Amino acid sequence: MTDTGNNLFPVFFKLEDMNLLLVGGGYVGCEKLGAVLKNSPKATIRIVATEMSTEIKAMAEGYPNISLVEKPFEPSDLAGINLAIVGIDDPETSASIQVICRQQNILVNVADKPALCDFYLGSVVKKGDLKIAISTNGKSPTVAKRMREMLTEVIPETIDDVLDQMAKVRDKLKGDFDYKIKKLDEITKDWKN
Ligand SMILES: C[C@@]1(CC(=O)O)C2=NC(=C\c3[nH]c(c(CCC(=O)O)c3CC(=O)O)Cc3[nH]c(c(CC(=O)O)c3CCC(=O)O)/C=C3\N/C(=C\2)[C@@H](CCC(=O)O)[C@]3(C)CC(=O)O)/[C@H]1CCC(=O)O
Ligand SMILES: NC(=O)c1ccc[n+]([C@@H]2O[C@H](COP(=O)([O-])OP(=O)(O)OC[C@H]3O[C@@H](n4cnc5c(N)ncnc54)[C@H](O)[C@@H]3O)[C@@H](O)[C@H]2O)c1
Structure with a gap:
């Protein structure tokens, strides 16, 4: 078996169908919330922080699926949660949240602590x-x-038009799977050059 170097397995989550817990409402919390909202603005997000910064409050405004809860983390915050991101200035509590997530099979990212992450952003x-x-x-x-x-x-920005056109062609193609692959390969074969 060859070691490919980076053995992380990339996936694209349908985060808008999931429940995310973000622990921490400071600088790192704000960065991670920004990353989530840029990709999945309708995700249901519970943000728990002892102190919520004005930045994070402003960022959450206008997002009805975000709930801000100003209090320390408690294990009950994980009820119904699929994914958790932790960005707090307390390494011991971060480590204990990671352990509780593991016990409950909830995937967790402890920001900036690779050893405690099940996934990276x-x-x-x-x-x-x-x-x-x-x-x-x-x-x-x-x-x-x-x-x-x-x-x-x-x-190029026009890539989205290309995707629209290809989706139309794809919808129209009749025939079996192998035929479709052949046709779609033919249309796009010169792109490599
Ligand atoms: C991609 C991005 C996504 C995001 O977070 O949204 C992301 N970090 C970003 C920026 C960034 N983070 C840091 C700097 C400062 C410069 C520097 O340190 O290099 C900058 C640069 C900047 O801000 O300009 C600090 C930092 N980050 C980690 C450590 C700990 C360590 O390495 O041990 C430390 C040191 C903390 C300390 O010193 O205490 C760890 C992680 N950061 C990851 C993701 C995961 C690996 C991703 C990968 O595989 O490449 C991983 C492992 C876990 C995670 O956090 O998920 C986002 C870029 C978004 C964009 O702009 O496109
Ligand atoms: N700020 C940076 O640029 C930076 C860069 C790399 C790593 N880090 C690390 O990331 C972590 C967070 O940094 P930060 O800058 O966001 O800190 P911060 O002080 O801005 O925010 C910390 C947040 O965690 C909350 N918090 C602390 N204990 C809590 C608990 N038990 N339950 C719920 N919320 C709790 C606080 O209320 C606050 O909202 C730290 O470990 C820091 O060392 C920070």
């Missing part, structure tokens, strides 16, 4: 329906950010 390139997620295996989030900027620049 990625840098995200988004052009209409096209989305590319980038990971450096935790080696350099700054490189991930630069790659996002580079790809955002080189991918």
Whole structure:
């Protein structure tokens, strides 16, 4: 078996059909909330923090699916939660939240603590329906950010029109699976050059 270097398995969650808990309402909480809202603005998010910053309150305004609860984290906050992100300035409590999440099979990200993460957030390139997620295996989030900027620049805005056209062709194609693949490959075969 060869080691590919980065063994993280990328998936795209339908977060808007899930319940997310964000613990922490400071700088990191705000960063992570921003990342979530940019991608999945209708996600149901419970934010629990002893103190909620004015920034996070402002960011949550206008999102009816966000509930802000100003109090310390308690295990009961995990009721009905599918995913959790922890961004608090208390390493011991962070570690204990990670343990409780594990016990309940809730996937957890403790921001900036790779050893305590079941998943990492990625840098995200988004052009209409096209989305590319980038990971450096935790080696350099700054490189991930630069790659996002580079790809955002080189991918044309018209890619979304291309996706619309391809979706139309795809819907119209009759025939079996192999035929469809052949046809769709034919239409796009020159793109590599
Ligand atoms: C991609 C992005 C997504 C997001 O968070 O939305 C993201 N970090 C971003 C930015 C960023 N984070 C940090 C800096 C400061 C510069 C620097 O330290 O390099 C910058 C740059 C900046 O802000 O300019 C600090 C930092 N981050 C981690 C550590 C701990 C460590 O490495 O041990 C420390 C040190 C903390 C300390 O010093 O105490 C760890 C993680 N950060 C990850 C994701 C995961 C790995 C992703 C991957 O595989 O590449 C992982 C493992 C876990 C996680 O947090 O999910 C987002 C870019 C969004 C964009 O702009 O596109
Ligand atoms: N600020 C940065 O640039 C930065 C960069 C890298 C790593 N970090 C790390 O990320 C973590 C969070 O940093 P920050 O800048 O967001 O801190 P912060 O002080 O801005 O916010 C901390 C938040 O955690 C909340 N909190 C603390 N204990 C809690 C508990 N038991 N239950 C619920 N909420 C609780 C506070 O009320 C506050 O909302 C720290 O471990 C920090 O070392 C911060």
